[in-house]
Amino acid sequence: MSLVARHIEAEGIPTVIMGCAKDIVEHCGVPRFLFSDFPLGNSAGRPFDVESQTQTLELALRVLEGAPAARTTVQSPQRWSADASWKRDYNDLSKLTPEKIAERRKEFDVVKSIARAKREAT
Amino acid sequence: MTTTVPGTKAVFAEDYDVPISYMERTRDYYVALGYDNPYRWASFTEVPFAPLRTPLSLARVGLITTAAPYQPGAGDQGPRAPYNAAAKFYQVYSVTTDSVADLRISHVGYDRLHTSAADINTYLPLTRLREAVAAGRIGALAPRLHGSPTNRSHRATETGAAELLHRCRKDGVDAVVLVPS
Numbered sequence: 619m620s621l622v623a624r625h626i627e628a629e630g631i632p633t634v635i636m637g638c639a640k641d642i643v644e645h646c647g648v649p650r651f652l653f654s655d656f657p658l659g660n661s662a663g664r665p666f667d668v669e670s671q672t673q674t675l676e677l678a679l680r681v682l683e684g685a686p687a688a689r690t691t692v693q694s695p696q697r698w699s700a701d702a703s704w705k706r707d708y709n710d711l712s713k714l715t716p717e718k719i720a721e722r723r724k725e726f727d728v729v730k731s732i733a734r735a736k737r738e739a740t
Numbered sequence: 741m742t743t744t745v746p747g748t749k750a751v752f753a754e755d756y757d758v759p760i761s762y763m764e765r766t767r768d769y770y771v772a773l774g775y776d777n778p779y780r781w782a783s784f785t786e787v788p789f790a791p792l793r794t795p796l797s798l799a800r801v802g803l804i805t806t807a808a809p810y811q812p813g814a815g816d817q818g819p820r821a822p823y824n825a826a827a828k829f830y831q832v833y834s835v836t837t838d839s840v841a842d843l844r845i846s847h848v849g850y851d852r853l854h855t856s857a858a859d860i861n862t863y864l865p866l867t868r869l870r871e872a873v874a875a876g877r878i879g880a881l882a883p884r885l886h887g888s889p890t891n892r893s894h895r896a897t898e899t900g901a902a903e904l905l906h907r908c909r910k911d912g913v914d915a916v917v918l919v920p921s
Contacts, residue, residue: 619919624784630790631790635918641760645763645782646783653759657854659857683796702757723774733891
């Protein structure tokens with residue numbers, strides 16, 4: 619998505635990305651970025667929370683209007699929860715036994731072959 | 741959870757309470773699984789910048805998503821569905837913004853442990869954007885929103901980006917909101 623934003627912006631149309639993966643978006647380098655420190659999948663705000671979603675969009679619109687230069691990141695002040703322990707779980711290797719690793723690898727190979735077959739058929 | 745700094749009023753966050761290092765964790769994860777060719781994320785030193793030339797209250801805004809149209813017969817795409825590669829799409833698509841299409845995110849790596857994708861508004865701000873138009877915050881929405889395929893080939897992404905730009909131009913947008921899921 620970052621590459622898409624860059625391409626559109628380079629042709630003169632301003633863009634803003636709303637996202638949760640700060641390192642990946644900033645590593646690529648994008649014009650404007652509204653970062654929500656939420657679990658992946660909540661780029662536009664908290665589930666079933668219209669106020670959170672409205673505030674998130676409003677911040678993104680302000681970034682669109684007010685960014686002074688490229689690589690502007692604004693972090694939403696919203697917190698996912700008071701307890702931040704959810705941040706430890708993503709791809710947490712300490713919870714993986716050798717059996718689990720073998721299982722995950724098998725699953726990943728299946729998923730990859732499904733994606734490849736589908737891509738080739740498209 | 742927090743830590744109070746002795747002798748002061750300062751309260752520090754826990755060390756792990758920072759934005760997750762997704763690149764590092766993903767790299768480590770696939771190395772642990774036995775893959776020895778780590779994915780390389782795109783990175784550039786130069787970043788384009790085009791100022792917004794129209795006040796938002798007069799501007800036409802476009803929306804680009806990585807969510808996928810629901811595909812009957814392509815397996816579980818519901819809330820907390822396991823990662824579903826069969827639900828992926830490989831061509832840019834466009835759907836009307838007059839109503840909210842059935843778009844899902846079972847084909848991407850969202851956090852299934854801590855969220856569920858049960859509410860489309862967490863990854864597709866279409867209803868909130870329509871409200872912003874009704875409130876006069878935004879001039880108008882583009883008549884259609886566009887779907888950007890998620891795949892791991894940079895070349896395919898470039899082709900998709902050109903097509904998305906073409907469609908945004910056709911829509912006559914003054915600005916674009918992009919929401920990866």
